[in-house]
Amino acid sequence: xxxxxxxxxxxxxxxxxxxxxxxxxxxxxxxxxxxxxxxxxxxxxxxxxxxxxxxxxxxxxxxxxxxxxxxxxxxxxxxxxxxxxxxxxxxxxxxxxxxxxxxxxxxxxxxxxxxxxxxxxxx
Numbered sequence: 001x002x003x004x005x006x007x008x009x010x011x012x013x014x015x016x017x018x019x020x021x022x023x024x025x026x027x028x029x030x031x032x033x034x035x036x037x038x039x040x041x042x043x044x045x046x047x048x049x050x051x052x053x054x055x056x057x058x059x060x061x062x063x064x065x066x067x068x069x070x071x072x073x074x075x076x077x078x079x080x081x082x083x084x085x086x087x088x089x090x091x092x093x094x095x096x097x098x099x100x101x102x103x104x105x106x107x108x109x110x111x112x113x114x115x116x117x118x119x120x121x122x123x
Contacts, residue, residue, distance in 0.1 A: 046054070098119060103109055112120065 103112075103120060109117070109120065
């Protein structure tokens, strides 16, 4: 009888047997089938219906995001326009409320102080 490294005795057919898996492991059973044929692995490819469904969902989501961004942009633009109008109205009101007179003579304008020039309406 022959013994192997681990101390186990090899009997009969095991002695000199070359395992189909290769290497020096005579105690391992040779596989009878490939793993790929044993394991029932589902296909990685999706069916055509599922792919179309996913594409439709993706497009719907993209359209919703686009619409939301457009709404936000429109709201910001409306706010900017409102502020412009408010500034314009404020300036008109300031001009109406201030007491001023039109001076067309350049010599008079040159004689004026800075405070008087601020009240001067330029045409």
